[in-house]
Amino acid sequence: MHVISSLFILALLIGLVFLGVGVLDLQYLFGVIIPYAAITLFLAGVILKVLKWAGAPVPFRIPTTCGQQKSLSFIKADNLEAPHNIWGVLGRMILEVFFFRSLFRNTKTEIKDEKIVYGSDKLLWAAGLAFHYSFLFIFLRHFKFFAEPVPQLMSIMQKLDGFFQIGVPELFLTDIVFIGAVTVLFIRRVVIPQVRYISLPADYFPLYLILGIGGTGICMRYFSKVDIVAIKQLATGLISLNPIVPEGIGIMFFIHFFLVCVLFVYFPFSKLMHFAGVFMSPTRNLINNSRVKRHINPWNPEVKVHTYAEWEDEFREVMKDAGMPLEKE
Amino acid sequence: MAEKLIKPEDLARGISYKHPEKDWRDVPTEMKKGCINYGALPASADYLDLPNVKKWQPMHDDWQLPENWKEIIFEGLKERLKKFRSLQLFMDVCVRCGACADKCHFYIGSGDPKNMPVLRAELLRAVYRSNFTLAGKILGRMAGGRELTKDVIKEWFFYFYQCTECRRCSVFCPYGIDTAEITMMVRELLNLLGLGIDWITTPAANCFRTGNHLGIQPHGFKDSVDFAVDDLEENCGVRVEAPINKKGAEVLVVVPSADYFGDPHYYGFLGYMALFHEIGLDYTFSAFASEGGNFGLFHSNEMMKRLNNKIYAEAKRLGVKWIIGAECGHMWRVLHQYMDTMNGPADFLEEPVSPITGTKFENAKATKMVHICEFTADLIKHNKIKLDPSRNNHWNVTYHDSCNTARGMGLLEEPRYILKNTCNKFHEMPENTIREQTFCCGSGSGIGTDENLEMRMRGGFPRANAVKYVQEKHGVNLLTCICAIDKATLPPLLQYWVPGVEVAAIHELVGNALVMTGENDRSIDLRGDKMGGKEDTEDV
Amino acid sequence: MYDSPKVLLGLVIFLVLITFPIWYNIAGGTAEYVPELEKPVKGENCVADTEYMRSSHMDLLNTWRNEVVRDGDRVYTAPDGKKYNKSLSQTCLDCHSNKEGFCDKCHDYLKIEPYCWDCHIIPGKEMK
Numbered sequence: 001m002h003v004i005s006s007l008f009i010l011a012l013l014i015g016l017v018f019l020g021v022g023v024l025d026l027q028y029l030f031g032v033i034i035p036y037a038a039i040t041l042f043l044a045g046v047i048l049k050v051l052k053w054a055g056a057p058v059p060f061r062i063p064t065t066c067g068q069q070k071s072l073s074f075i076k077a078d079n080l081e082a083p084h085n086i087w088g089v090l091g092r093m094i095l096e097v098f099f100f101r102s103l104f105r106n107t108k109t110e111i112k113d114e115k116i117v118y119g120s121d122k123l124l125w126a127a128g129l130a131f132h133y134s135f136l137f138i139f140l141r142h143f144k145f146f147a148e149p150v151p152q153l154m155s156i157m158q159k160l161d162g163f164f165q166i167g168v169p170e171l172f173l174t175d176i177v178f179i180g181a182v183t184v185l186f187i188r189r190v191v192i193p194q195v196r197y198i199s200l201p202a203d204y205f206p207l208y209l210i211l212g213i214g215g216t217g218i219c220m221r222y223f224s225k226v227d228i229v230a231i232k233q234l235a236t237g238l239i240s241l242n243p244i245v246p247e248g249i250g251i252m253f254f255i256h257f258f259l260v261c262v263l264f265v266y267f268p269f270s271k272l273m274h275f276a277g278v279f280m281s282p283t284r285n286l287i288n289n290s291r292v293k294r295h296i297n298p299w300n301p302e303v304k305v306h307t308y309a310e311w312e313d314e315f316r317e318v319m320k321d322a323g324m325p326l327e328k329e
Numbered sequence: 330m331a332e333k334l335i336k337p338e339d340l341a342r343g344i345s346y347k348h349p350e351k352d353w354r355d356v357p358t359e360m361k362k363g364c365i366n367y368g369a370l371p372a373s374a375d376y377l378d379l380p381n382v383k384k385w386q387p388m389h390d391d392w393q394l395p396e397n398w399k400e401i402i403f404e405g406l407k408e409r410l411k412k413f414r415s416l417q418l419f420m421d422v423c424v425r426c427g428a429c430a431d432k433c434h435f436y437i438g439s440g441d442p443k444n445m446p447v448l449r450a451e452l453l454r455a456v457y458r459s460n461f462t463l464a465g466k467i468l469g470r471m472a473g474g475r476e477l478t479k480d481v482i483k484e485w486f487f488y489f490y491q492c493t494e495c496r497r498c499s500v501f502c503p504y505g506i507d508t509a510e511i512t513m514m515v516r517e518l519l520n521l522l523g524l525g526i527d528w529i530t531t532p533a534a535n536c537f538r539t540g541n542h543l544g545i546q547p548h549g550f551k552d553s554v555d556f557a558v559d560d561l562e563e564n565c566g567v568r569v570e571a572p573i574n575k576k577g578a579e580v581l582v583v584v585p586s587a588d589y590f591g592d593p594h595y596y597g598f599l600g601y602m603a604l605f606h607e608i609g610l611d612y613t614f615s616a617f618a619s620e621g622g623n624f625g626l627f628h629s630n631e632m633m634k635r636l637n638n639k640i641y642a643e644a645k646r647l648g649v650k651w652i653i654g655a656e657c658g659h660m661w662r663v664l665h666q667y668m669d670t671m672n673g674p675a676d677f678l679e680e681p682v683s684p685i686t687g688t689k690f691e692n693a694k695a696t697k698m699v700h701i702c703e704f705t706a707d708l709i710k711h712n713k714i715k716l717d718p719s720r721n722n723h724w725n726v727t728y729h730d731s732c733n734t735a736r737g738m739g740l741l742e743e744p745r746y747i748l749k750n751t752c753n754k755f756h757e758m759p760e761n762t763i764r765e766q767t768f769c770c771g772s773g774s775g776i777g778t779d780e781n782l783e784m785r786m787r788g789g790f791p792r793a794n795a796v797k798y799v800q801e802k803h804g805v806n807l808l809t810c811i812c813a814i815d816k817a818t819l820p821p822l823l824q825y826w827v828p829g830v831e832v833a834a835i836h837e838l839v840g841n842a843l844v845m846t847g848e849n850d851r852s853i854d855l856r857g858d859k860m861g862g863k864e865d866t867e868d869v
Numbered sequence: 870m871y872d873s874p875k876v877l878l879g880l881v882i883f884l885v886l887i888t889f890p891i892w893y894n895i896a897g898g899t900a901e902y903v904p905e906l907e908k909p910v911k912g913e914n915c916v917a918d919t920e921y922m923r924s925s926h927m928d929l930l931n932t933w934r935n936e937v938v939r940d941g942d943r944v945y946t947a948p949d950g951k952k953y954n955k956s957l958s959q960t961c962l963d964c965h966s967n968k969e970g971f972c973d974k975c976h977d978y979l980k981i982e983p984y985c986w987d988c989h990i991i992p993g994k995e996m997k
Contacts, residue, residue, distance in 0.1 A: 047880060050880055053876075056411050057412070057871050058413075058872070059630075062415065068739055068741045069738060071692045071740070072710070075706070075742045096503070114338060124426060198353075198442075198445065198448055200425065201471055225927075228924075229904060229978060229979065236900040236901070236902075239891050240898075240900035248923070271425070274424055277418050279879060290669060290670070291694070297671070303634050303635045304378065305635055311617055318546055324573060327646075
């Protein structure tokens with residue numbers, strides 16, 4: 001159900017571009033106005049969401065310790081898995097953000113002959129990592145459309161990416177990895193019963209959207225080519241706040257560009273905010289030092305407690321009979 | 330064991346991870362017998378001044394929700410979203426990757442998809458989306474939203490009392506989403522409607538009144554301790570002193586109440602007393618702070634603070650220098666991660682220094698509370714106690730990491746160090762089931778009740794399965810642990826799944842192995858059974 | 870605990886990175902630059918129409934290369950029926966005689982580094 005409904009939305013979005021650019025000739029709307037609106041909503045949305053999170057305090061120090069605490073001198077502490085100082089937290093966060101440390105732990109649980117067995121399951125980790133890094137590389141590669149003159153780094157990146165010189169223009173390896181990884185992520189969502197059961201349209205839609213963006217991009221590079229000089233003029237015009245829409249940009253580009261805009265707008269309102277959330281997770285980014293340094297809860301509530309005096313008042317007689325020490329005889 | 334409890338082999342065979350095709354939001358929840366806990370007794374709830382107190386049971390159709398129940402939930406959720414960054418973040422960032430799905434012991438043991446941590450959290454998230462996010466308000470179900478109905482409340486009750494707040498899922502989550510945080514929040518919300526369970530509310534009320542969950546009054550506490558002193562003398566031939574409410578002692582020792590009232594906890598309690606006597610520690614128990622455990626943790630942050638309050642208060646009144654906390658899991662979650670924040674600063678205490686070894690416990694310099702395993706490991710390292718591990722030769726030992734001390738503290742090696750020095754036969758369970766990946770006993774967080782027995786046996790299946798593995802492979806016959814709930818609930822669990830494996834406190838083995846000045850021939854162990862080393866020293 | 874400074878620092882870093890093209894342009898970019906192509910020295914029209922040549926000349930050259938090198942087929946018939954020798958240096962560069970003023974303009978603009986010149990000699994330049 002959800003698999004289909006979100007695909008339908010993607011089809012609708014693409015249809016919108018055909019109508020808007022192909023039929024109604026609204027190049028300026030799709031080339032300038034929507035992109036500006038999208039980036040504005042994206043930035044504002046991300047900032048507001050992060051500020052909303054930041055507006056709620058972390059009342060308690062609740063790191064999930066995944067290793068040995070620092071206690072006695074002869075017991076080796078694991079600073080990366082149960083950080084006892086800021087360096088440990090930095091290391092833990094770097095491992096988490098850049099290498100998906102927690103996903104690397106993933107196992108698969110099965111029941112065989114009435115026994116539970118655990119197998120290693122690194123597919124999600126590998127596909128996730130491959131997807132994020134290829135996406136990042138492709139994203140950075142697009143910098144050449146915005147920068148004039150193009151920095152030398154872009155040349156190095158392209159040469160690395162097109163190392164095997166297959167075809168003209170050379171096939172970018174990241175394109176293959178990207179499509180492959182997103183496909184794996186999609187397939188596991190549909191095939192693994194547990195994951196299919198928990199999946200919402202909000203899980204399929206970004207995958208479709210990203211596949212749509214990647215697909216149209218690849219199409220433009222390898223199959224249905226477009227005038228990229230004109231596209232760069234559009235891009236540089238946008239970032240220098242001097243927008244123009246040159247003639248002769250193909251519809252394929254407008255689809256690509258529009259889907260990117262949709263992604264930008266969708267971002268702050270969706271689970272994609274995990275890119276910022278991962279930095280703010282209190283089970284990961286706190287030092288496990290709650291017994292060393294007092295953590296302050298800004299709303300630490302006043303509560304009704306049972307004082308010793310009240311307690312002794314209630315039990316004085318029985319305590320006296322038992323010969324226990326008392327504050328008041 | 331309840332008569333109708335499903336047989337272990339039938340239970341194991343019946344677990345299926347195939348899920349219905351129907352959207353989970355359309356699958357009704359049945360209040361299944363054997364899988365729910367009874368509602369709170371009005372008297373206990375009243376004693377604690379809880380809202381919306383009523384006589385009520387979850388298997389009844391009418392839950393007697395107050396008129397404005399929806400408003401209470403929305404206001405309560407709104408307030409908590411502002412107070413807890415964890416909640417706000419965990420509502421927003423889950424990508425439903427499924428990494429947590431098969432990490433929960435309740436899911437593994439039941440196959441019920443709503444026991445997948447991600448779906449458990451979605452039970453709240455769906456309501457959050459519909460009422461607190463723009464997309465959810467506009468698109469509703471399409472955006473993963475769900476209308477809040479009385480059935481949703483019932484579903485919350487069923488599944489958030491089927492989470493033991495063990496945090497295993499949070500180890501595997503790429504964003505560290507901790508279902509325990511979400512469970513705590515939903516339980517707080519349910520309590521606002523008067524939907525608490527009795528096994529949490531009544532112990533909390535007891536603890537608030539008498540000082541401990543069991544409701545033992547001060548003279549009863551003294552009786553228990555005196556009885557233990559006699560028992561220890563009978564076993565070891567040494568008469569120890571066990572002061573209660575003694576002013577000016579150096580150290581206050583706080584134990585979970587089960588230690589002096591429950592079996593097999595009690596043998597560990599004997600172990601502490603033997604140890605403290607042998608090293609000549611100047612300590613005192615307290616009949617007021619006669620509970621280290623804190624069922625408030627399973628109720629609400631306010632209740633946790635109310636119950637925890639007495640520890641520092643009593644330390645201050647008695648004028649001790651610092652505090653030792655005994656073996657208990659959730660108690661240490663509170664002591665390590667919450668106590669100082671809630672009831673500190675403990676500036677009237679001194680930084681803990683072992684009077685025997687001179688070791689400064691710098692890891693506890695603000696809270697001033699040291700875990701007994703840290704204390705004992707330090708004694709062993711400095712050769713301050715004489716241990717004869719062969720006295721535990723009748724035991725083939727494995728160690729179960731308690732969820733809270735493992736994932737909420739990082740206390741992994743201290744107990745193992747003690748075990749290495751107190752017994753000769755030790756085997757670890759498989760690595761996916763210990764340390765930070767340890768499996769819960771299935772009965773933690775206040776749901777270890779008889780009426781919930783089937784679900785406990787299901788939740789404890791992964792733990793028991795790992796015990797069975799070392800039993801078959803190495804002949805293990807003793808599961809040691811440092812958690813009072815473990816010690817109470819693992820024996821029936823192992824009886825069900827792995828007959829022949831007993832449960833013991835780490836300090837029971839310490840007590841057995843401890844060579845005491847003036848001791849008798851030590852022919853019997855702390856349980857009163859024949860001591861291991863006596864007959865088969867030669868063939869080990 | 871709010872850790873506001875850390876959150877704000879994170880947001881600033883995010884903003885700077887995401888808007889980097891703008892800063893790059895302000896700091897020394899010439900965003901208004903548009904490559905001006907040198908007009909061909911002779912010839913009425915190209916082997917294909919301009920729009921196709923702008924976006925897809927690499928396809929044509931790649932096809933030419935394959936057909937010449939692999940099949941020895943040297944004759945290209947344009948849509949208007951005219952026949953050409955399939956040759957980069959002899960046909961293309963015959964009209965577009967200045968590589969720097971023509972090919973390189975767009976290629977530099979978009980940092981495209983075709984490997985044509987790994988083998989081909991640029992006319993008018995000495996072999997090294």
